[in-house]
Amino acid sequence: MSIFVVLILTALAWAAFHGWQLPNTLRYRPCQGRAWRSTFPTASRKDIRDFLSVLVSAFALRESEKLHIRPDDEVLGIYRAVNPTRSEPSARELDMLAKALRDKYGVKLDEVWHEGLTLGALFQRVQQARGKPVAR
Numbered sequence: 001m002s003i004f005v006v007l008i009l010t011a012l013a014w015a016a017f018h019g020w021q022l023p024n025t026l027r028y029r030p031c032q033g034r035a036w037r038s039t040f041p042t043a044s045r046k047d048i049r050d051f052l053s054v055l056v057s058a059f060a061l062r063e064s065e066k067l068h069i070r071p072d073d074e075v076l077g078i079y080r081a082v083n084p085t086r087s088e089p090s091a092r093e094l095d096m097l098a099k100a101l102r103d104k105y106g107v108k109l110d111e112v113w114h115e116g117l118t119l120g121a122l123f124q125r126v127q128q129a130r131g132k133p134v135a136r
Helices: 002-018 033-039 045-058 063-068 075-082 091-105 119-129
Strands: none
Touching: 033 045, 045 063, 045 091, 045 119, 075 091, 075 119, 091 119
16 A cells, blocks of 8 residues: 555656656757847847747746757747647636746737737847837
């Protein structure tokens, strides 16, 4: 009986530790920093990483996985990859993203939102709101 309890506790600990990661299709991508830098050559690495930190925080992902996300990934695509069983986006994650974008950058997600919104387009809007040059 005690072996059974230990196995269950081990499985629960493993699930808790590994449960909040990017899905396999995104997690095993190589670093996408080069894609971000080539898409936004005038943006600093810090600006790109700060933006990606806002995104992974809103979707409750690991900070260490932020550079696995590409500029051509769609916001809803990331949401659906993280939540494959939900057909409609949860207001919680998108609300957290909208609040974080508004608080940190002054960008209102509802003003730029459309079904195919990419992270690159969102980052471009953030850069424009910050008065930084955007060469894309």
